[in-house]
Amino acid sequence: MRQHSFLPAFLLLITAFTAGAGPLQCPRLPSGAIIRPENRYYDVLPRVVPADRESTIEIVPLHGHVQFSESCSYELTYTPMITLPQQGGWAPGTKQALVPENGRFRITALFEGEQEHSFIITATCGDKKTTLGDFRVYSLGADLYALRPYKGDFHMHSNRSDGVESPAYVAGACRRAGLHFMALSDHRCYDGSIEAQNAFAGLPVDLRIYPGEEVHSPDNPVHIVNFGGNAGVTELYKEDETQYREQVAALIESLPPTTPEINRFQYAACKWVVDRIHERGGLAMLAHPYWVTGNRNNVDEALLDAFFETGVFDCLELISGDSREGILKNDINGLQIARYEQERAKGRRIPVCGISDTHGVERSEAFGRYYTVCFAPSVELADLIAAIKDLRSVAVECAVGDIERAYGPYRLVRYTHFLLREVLPQHDELCFEEGRLMIRHAAGDASATAKLALLQGQTAALYNRYWAPVATP
Numbered sequence: 021m022r023q024h025s026f027l028p029a030f031l032l033l034i035t036a037f038t039a040g041a042g043p044l045q046c047p048r049l050p051s052g053a054i055i056r057p058e059n060r061y062y063d064v065l066p067r068v069v070p071a072d073r074e075s076t077i078e079i080v081p082l083h084g085h086v087q088f089s090e091s092c093s094y095e096l097t098y099t100p101m102i103t104l105p106q107q108g109g110w111a112p113g114t115k116q117a118l119v120p121e122n123g124r125f126r127i128t129a130l131f132e133g134e135q136e137h138s139f140i141i142t143a144t145c146g147d148k149k150t151t152l153g154d155f156r157v158y159s160l161g162a163d164l165y166a167l168r169p170y171k172g173d174f175h176m177h178s179n180r181s182d183g184v185e186s187p188a189y190v191a192g193a194c195r196r197a198g199l200h201f202m203a204l205s206d207h208r209c210y211d212g213s214i215e216a217q218n219a220f221a222g223l224p225v226d227l228r229i230y231p232g233e234e235v236h237s238p239d240n241p242v243h244i245v246n247f248g249g250n251a252g253v254t255e256l257y258k259e260d261e262t263q264y265r266e267q268v269a270a271l272i273e274s275l276p277p278t279t280p281e282i283n284r285f286q287y288a289a290c291k292w293v294v295d296r297i298h299e300r301g302g303l304a305m306l307a308h309p310y311w312v313t314g315n316r317n318n319v320d321e322a323l324l325d326a327f328f329e330t331g332v333f334d335c336l337e338l339i340s341g342d343s344r345e346g347i348l349k350n351d352i353n354g355l356q357i358a359r360y361e362q363e364r365a366k367g368r369r370i371p372v373c374g375i376s377d378t379h380g381v382e383r384s385e386a387f388g389r390y391y392t393v394c395f396a397p398s399v400e401l402a403d404l405i406a407a408i409k410d411l412r413s414v415a416v417e418c419a420v421g422d423i424e425r426a427y428g429p430y431r432l433v434r435y436t437h438f439l440l441r442e443v444l445p446q447h448d449e450l451c452f453e454e455g456r457l458m459i460r461h462a463a464g465d466a467s468a469t470a471k472l473a474l475l476q477g478q479t480a481a482l483y484n485r486y487w488a489p490v491a492t493p
């Protein structure tokens with residue numbers, strides 16, 4: 021009997037430890053992020069401060085079980101994460117007694133360099149010493165400090181092409197997963213993205229919904245995403261394929277000879293698509309070049325060489341989502357990253373994006389977990405596109421069961437690690453109810469609008485609290 025009852029219980033235990041990924045006491049959000057207990061029990065304000073200046077941060081207990089007591093003594097241990105102090109800032113391991121003022125701690129320090137700072141606080145009450153938490157703050161150079169991180173996905177499919185859900189449903193799910201902005205990129209269809217916009221036009225919704233499409237011009241196997249263009253490119257060759265072929269032929273004439281010889285039609289067709297996207301104010305992204313289709317990678321190697329040499333595309337889809345599993349289950353993202361590093365080693369500038377390429381948000385492991393973070397002055401389309409072109413973006417992936425990974429310029433990756441742990445989880449959690457209500461609105465729930473109005477502005481307010489206002493000199 022004991023044998024029989026032991027085995028299922030054992031299996032249950034194994035399942036419990038493997039299914040959730042990560043500590044069981046910290047449930048993951050749809051984005052894959054975890055809010056650390058310190059960040060649930062306390063506010064740390066601000067979270068981000070200007071580098072090489074003195075700033076004051078406050079650690080504020082939010083709940084009865086973490087209130088500071090006058091009968092306890094408190095000690096802070098400070099550690100700058102990567103740069104040693106040069107201008108008189110605190111050295112690693114500096115300890116300082118803390119006394120609560122109005123129930124909170126105020127810590128004034130010189131935040132040297134662009135880096136993360138750790139403040140571990142312990143409490144001694146009688147003969148019992150406990151660690152209250154490891155509180156983190158990031159200091160930034162003035163250029164990056166003036167910007168904010170905005171998360172988005174602009175390579176996704178709805179049922180207007182081969183996806184599962186309606187455009188409105190996908191948009192709502194994007195907010196539910198914590199995105200600031202999104203665009204649908206249905207195959208050969210710009211209208212799906214407009215339908216997503218129209219579904220929430222005039223409603224109190226903070227998600228920015230932009231237009232997009234995935235362009236597949238005739239006899240050109242390269243997939244190109246038009247993000248944000250003010251009209252579709254697909255209709256141009258659909259309405260007049262003769263003109264498309266004449267214009268591509270003219271482009272071929274102007275191409276210099278290449279070694280090895282490339283498929284000149286395919287190169288010129290890509291250039292034609294990119295030019296049309298630019299005429300429409302959009303960003304032209306080279307989608308999943310190493311996707312495996314028909315038993316080979318989507319883009320011929322010589323053609324890819326030419327793309328990088330000429331910089332014809334605005335950005336590279338560095339982290340791809342749903343299409344990452346080819347026929348042989350190749351890790352296409354591994355290839356894209358290796359290629360990116362190789363091109364950068366040649367001194368090339370390669371703007372990067374991460375996207376989910378979801379074809380069904382409720383069944384995709386990449387949706388909400390593969391995205392781009394743009395560092396921009398605002399979430400307006402022009403600012404986002406400028407950020408990507410100006411190398412101010414990173415690609416993020418948080419595969420199920422794995423930790424979050426960011427790819428892109430080193431400086432931004434380091435900062436993104438902090439954001440993914442200390443800032444964005446709180447943001448994602450606020451977004452969840454907004455996204456759920458957007459989906460309810462799409463289902464015809466007339467009460468959703470009034471509820472959304474109550475939530476509007478909450479994520480912007482969070483950012484305003486987390487970034488210290490800079491006093492004008």
Ligand SMILES: [Zn+2]
Nearest residue numbers: 234243307308
């Ligand atoms: Zn594609």
Ligand SMILES: [Zn+2]
Nearest residue numbers: 175177234377
């Ligand atoms: Zn796609």
